[in-house]
Amino acid sequence: MSLTRRDTMQVSLWALLCFAAPVRAQDLFASSNSATLDELVDAFVGARPLADGGVSLTLPVVAEDGYRVPVSIEATGAEDVLLIAPGNPVLPVLSARFGPMAGSQAISTRMRLAQTQDVVALARMPEGAVHRGLQPVSVVIGGCA
Amino acid sequence: MASGVKTRVKLPKQARAGEVITIKTLISHRMESGHRLDPSGQPVPRSIIHRFLCTFEGETVIDLGIGPGISTNPFFKFQAIVPGPGVFTFAWFDDDGAIYTDSRSITVI
Numbered sequence: 001m002s003l004t005r006r007d008t009m010q011v012s013l014w015a016l017l018c019f020a021a022p023v024r025a026q027d028l029f030a031s032s033n034s035a036t037l038d039e040l041v042d043a044f045v046g047a048r049p050l051a052d053g054g055v056s057l058t059l060p061v062v063a064e065d066g067y068r069v070p071v072s073i074e075a076t077g078a079e080d081v082l083l084i085a086p087g088n089p090v091l092p093v094l095s096a097r098f099g100p101m102a103g104s105q106a107i108s109t110r111m112r113l114a115q116t117q118d119v120v121a122l123a124r125m126p127e128g129a130v131h132r133g134l135q136p137v138s139v140v141i142g143g144c145a
Numbered sequence: 146m147a148s149g150v151k152t153r154v155k156l157p158k159q160a161r162a163g164e165v166i167t168i169k170t171l172i173s174h175r176m177e178s179g180h181r182l183d184p185s186g187q188p189v190p191r192s193i194i195h196r197f198l199c200t201f202e203g204e205t206v207i208d209l210g211i212g213p214g215i216s217t218n219p220f221f222k223f224q225a226i227v228p229g230p231g232v233f234t235f236a237w238f239d240d241d242g243a244i245y246t247d248s249r250s251i252t253v254i
Contacts (some may be wrong), residue, residue, distance in 0.1 A: 029212035031179045031191050068216045085214050087178045093214035096223075099205025103165035103224030107207065110216040112178070143216070144181055 027030070028092050037086045037120070044082050044122050045130045054131030055057040055081070057121040066143030074106035075123030075131060081107070085118030112143035150174055152247045154235055159252045160227040168206075170198065170243060171220045177196055178213035196238035202231040229253055240249050 027033065035043070041050075058072040073081050073096070080097040094106045103121075113119070120131040155169040172194060179191025193213055199206040206225045226234065230253045237245040 029195055031213065034162055088214050089178075090213050092210075092212050094212065095210035096207040097205070098245040099200070099206045099207060100226075101201040101206040101225055103167075103206075103226045106224060107209070108220075112214050113215055115175060138160055 003052045028095065029051065031090055031091065033090060033092065036087070037084060037091060040082070040084055040091055041120075041122065041132075044124070047076040048124070048128050048130045050130045050132060052132050052134070054125070054129075055121045055123045055133030056093075057119065057133035058092050058134045059119055059135045062140065063113055064140050065137045066141050067138065068110045068143070069113050069139075070108070071111050071119070072106065073121045073123075073131075073133070075103070075121075076105055077127075078105045078123035078131070079126055079127060081105070081121060081123045082120070084120040085111065085113060085117060086120065087115045089114060105141065113137060113139045114144065116141045117140055148163075150238065150239075150243075150245055152160055152235065152245055154233075154247050154249055156225075156233065156249055157183055159249065159254050162229055162253045164227050165224050166187070166251075167224050168223065168233070168236055169220070169222045170197070170199070170247075172220060173218050176213065176215060176217045176219060187204065192240050194237045196236075197221060198236045198238075199225070200234050201225060201227075204209070206233070209253075227251055227253065 056074040063069040083094040084091050085093050098105045114137045118136045121129045151173045153171045160166050170229050177192040181189045183189050197209040207223050232250045235247045
C-alpha cells in the first residue's frame with residue numbers, strides 16, 4: 001500500500017485537529033497552571049471570532065466576603081462556558097459543558113475572589129463565535145483562592 | 146478527604162414529559178485551594194473536587210471542570226430536560242481519586 005497525497009492530507013488534518021483539541025479540564029485547573037488571562041482566552045477562543053455580549057454574568061457589584069461570592073452564568077445556546085477570575089492565584093475557576101439533556105445553558109455557583117477584579121465569562125457558540133461577558137466586582141474581604 | 150463528605154441533591158420528584166426542571170446540588174468538602182500556609186509556614190496541599198458530572202439515563206446534562214476558585218462546600222444550580230421517567234446520576238470527582246455519587250429517579254405525570 002502506497003501513501004497517496006490524499007492519505008497524507010487526511011493524516012495531517014487529523015493531527016492538526018488533535019493538536020488543536022481543547023486542554024483537558026484537570027490540566028486547566030492545576031495549581032501549576034500559570035497561564036495569563038490573554039493565554040487562557042486565546043486557548044479557549046482559538047481561531048473563532050470573539051465578541052462582547054451574549055453572555056449574562058451575574059455577580060454582586062460589591063462582595064462583602066470574598067470566600068463565597070454567588071455567581072451565575074447564562075449563555076443561551078452555548079456549547080460550553082469558561083469562568084475566569086484574573087485576580088485569583090489560579091485564574092480558571094469553572095468550565096461547564098452543556099449536554100443534550102441540559103434544560104438551559106446556565107450555571108450558578110459560589111466562587112472565591114482574592115481581590116477586587118473584573119471577572120470574565122467566555123461562551124463558545126455552536127455556530128463558531130465566542131461570546132465574552134465581563135463584570136467588575138469590589139471585594140471587601142479577599143478570599144484566599 | 147474521605148471523611149465528612151456528604152452530598153445533597155434537590156430536584157422535583159415528578160415532572161411533565163419535556164419539562165425543564167431546576168436541580169440544586171451541594172457537597173460538603175473543604176476545597177483546600179493549595180495556596181494556604183499552615184501555622185508552621187508550610188503550604189497546605191491542594192485537595193478539591195475538580196469535576197462534577199450530571200447525567201440523565203446516560204446522557205449528559207452538565208459536565209463541570211472545577212478549579213480552586215470555587216468556594217468550600219461546592220454548590221451548583223442548573224437546569225435539565227425531563228424527556229420521560231428515568232434516573233439522574235450525579236458524580237463528584239475528588240483530587241484524591243475518590244468519586245462520590247448520588248442518584249434521583251423522577252416520574253412523569
